[in-house]
């Protein structure tokens with residue numbers, strides 16, 4: 001039961017985070033993000049490394065933690081009381097995922113394909129303050145709401161062949 005609870009908490013949290021990140025921290029067409037100035041601290045890094053995951057204005061840290069606590073309170077309506085150890089494990093899992101999103105993970109390392117893709121997508125997000133890829137845990141909500149950004153702007157379709165070609169070009173460039 002614990003794995004189901006952990007995945008559910010992370011996915012529901014990511015749904016709330018997706019919308020908070022998109023609506024509060026970033027501009028939407030015809031509208032300036034009301035807390036864009038708070039999020040600007042995190043976006044000072046255009047090409048972040050893993051430690052930049054914690055480079056946040058304290059207001060953003062408080063909002064993220066608040067969403068996490070709210071998610072858990074909400075899900076107690078479904079699951080009843082959670083084991084405190086499970087809450088700790090979930091928080092550590094979240095932190096690790098968030099760290100790796102800011103790290104250009106090697107495809108040959110453990111779970112390389114998925115983690116590397118998530119990290120590349122978050123790097124596209126940092127490269128432009130107005131890009132897509134607003135979720136942290138998975139790409140599901142960006143896919144659902146049309147904000148996947150492969151480096152050409154949110155919602156712009158890039159073929160799988162083109163993405164793979166771009167990655168191998170980058171690998172050749174880094175070896176040279």
Ligand SMILES: [Zn+2]
Nearest residue numbers: 021025039125
């Ligand atoms: Zn952002």
Ligand SMILES: [Zn+2]
Nearest residue numbers: 042053102122
């Ligand atoms: Zn980031």
